[in-house]
Amino acid sequence: MYESQLRNLFSIRFKFWSKLQARIFARPSVQASPTKFPRVNAFRCTEAMPTLLSLPSEILSLICNQVARLDIGYVDALYFNRAPASGDLAAVSRTCRLLHQVVEPMLYRCITTHKKFFCLFRTLVTREDLTSHVKRAYMDGWNYQKTIEPLYEEREVVKQLARQLSHDKDGNIRLLNSESVEWAMKDPFQIVDLVDEYHNEDEVGKLFLALTLLLLPRLEYLDLVLHYNLETDLYAQNHFQFLTEIVFKHWDTKYGIDLSEINGLLAAAPNVRVLRGFMVASVGDVVCHKSVRELYLVDSTIDADGLILIMNSFPFLEVFTYESGGTMVGDVEARPCDFTDALIQRNDTLRHVSIDLINSDECGDPSGALQSLQSMQVLETLQLDVPSIYTRNREEFTTDGNRIINLLPSSIKSLSLVHIDPRLRQDSLRLAQVAPKRFPHLKQVTFSKGDPALCEELNKAFLSE
Template identity: 25%
Template sequence: MDADLAHISALASLCSTSRHLNNIATRHLYHHVRGKHWWRLARTLLARKDLAHRIRSMRIPSVTGVEEADCPPQVVAYYDSQRKIYLDAFLGDDRDEAMFHLGDDELYKGGGNIPVEILSSLCPNLETLESDIYYFGTFRFCAPHSMLHLRSIALSHNDTRYGMSLEHVAPLFRAAPNITHALFCMVSSCDKLDVTLPKLISLDFRKSTFSGSSLVDILSACPNLKTFRYEMGSAMVGDEQFTLREARDVFLAHAPKLESLCLDTSDNEIWKEDWDEAEASEVGGLFAERGVWLAFKPSIWGRRVRTSRPFAP
């Protein structure tokens, strides 16, 4: 991280040296950006479409709200226009529901997804995206097939309890159908995802807990999935968790291209009876017959000694 900051600082210094060096350094400076002061970055990207098109990698951490007096008018105008485009597609009660967290003052609040929605929609050539997001809908300003270069995403739920609903990320999936690798932290449900990601081959869930029906929805959207890693979360994330038997049946039925499956239940304190280590060994044999390598990490709870045992087939 220090090396990255030093690199950015050096490039920024070059920008003030001469016009020629400014042109060279700026191109590299905007190759990878962070969205900490998101309203300033958004103002620049709105004014300089050439820079917006150069951005290949973006990280948007948890951000605070911006004072109304400090928010650039260009950013306010862009938010209003994108919000109108999005809401005009809804009528009646659906419109009222779509208005959730898209109010006039949402731009100035902390703890929302608006910065993520604005910045991601301005960078059509993104290849990697990492962001913290909240419970509710996001990426609503990203039009379908508007981010065809995006290949890798890492999205984390920005709270210490409960979890994100994966269907709230569906607009990003529609905007970026060529995603190949996805990592999610703290997912608690997935209902009616209604998208297909034909190029997605790797899925990684960290500290997550969701039902068997959610697992079906997820796998149905990824027909060519090869690698699936699941690290079970605690009851603080969600109150539903698919069982080992459900995992067996769902993966065998809905993941025809699967090659590697890792199930880490080491933090499983609540659902231990549904994840028996001996039964996991039998399930591993079934997967082996299909050419799928299963790695299973049992719960540490109830043991006399807490171990850091690696995955074992």
């Protein structure tokens, strides 16, 4: 019950001891209100310090954990400009030696590299006790050409790390896909002297990304911006055995990346369950991964063959979300009917599907509307954009009334239709009539993003049922 109060207490760096003492040690008659703290003199604060520090370590950890939430969370955008709210917690770590020991590992549970990378890298290289506490990492901005000079004093340590990447456990040289990376790992700092500025930046970025990840074997969540491939055989098998979620984003605002660019991570992370891609333009030869259960592709452009490869690469996929990025990301994109073919490949595992092709040039193709999903065996929730269900012929405002009925499997529990238009009215009202018998598990149907009056009418039709 002290969570909000403690958060406020610790945020006032040099006065928080007196306020914490007032909340915890004051007599009931002088307890402070949630919004106002009583004045406590320095003498009483000093008296309270030994009592506070005598608390069991697990209680101190619990208190410090309330100071700041250090997880940034997933950001559905190319770049993120926020960092963990660690300022208050850092202030606590500077108050005394005991609290420093308690707090310091907490500060490294979530790290970012978009500011002062070389300071972070030096700490990770020299403090193995801290790297074991890193659970979440947010990595972007891999232009290190002007910032790696301070790492020269750790040159030998960096070379040893590079050797771990370029050699297997028996000391044999790995057969890397990129000759330049294999060469660079013999002496990582020699690439700083290259004449080609752009090649230099890419190689330095790729190398130090690989080295940083090597230092974080207990990583659970990774968010990174990519503009180059990570070789598939860089890391030993099961190196990232704790990694469960990977977020990968394209480095630019135009075009996109290939899903296979994270093969090196997937091959070393046997327990990854969630993949989130931002601006994915192609699939390539993705490694087969049986642990992946959820795949989210935002602002992406995948062709028909790529969709089939995805379904074959993740044989136990349960959640699939796709939002088209249009021609800004890629030139060739699958038609709605191609999504039908791909989804049916995983008809025995897919439970939750969301497809939004409103930004796709293929949306509304007269020969490519989304086809029946009745063969889906376990599909529970489905979200679709209406133009994918119909053709682009806007003069056809009526149908036989069965378009949506023929689309849905009997296992469906929740249906959400977005970007609605008048063609949907007859089919939706017909669905409302037959749903109790045809779809006994269907409990929720919603309509949004269109004519407000039509959305309201259709939503009410299902509420009345």
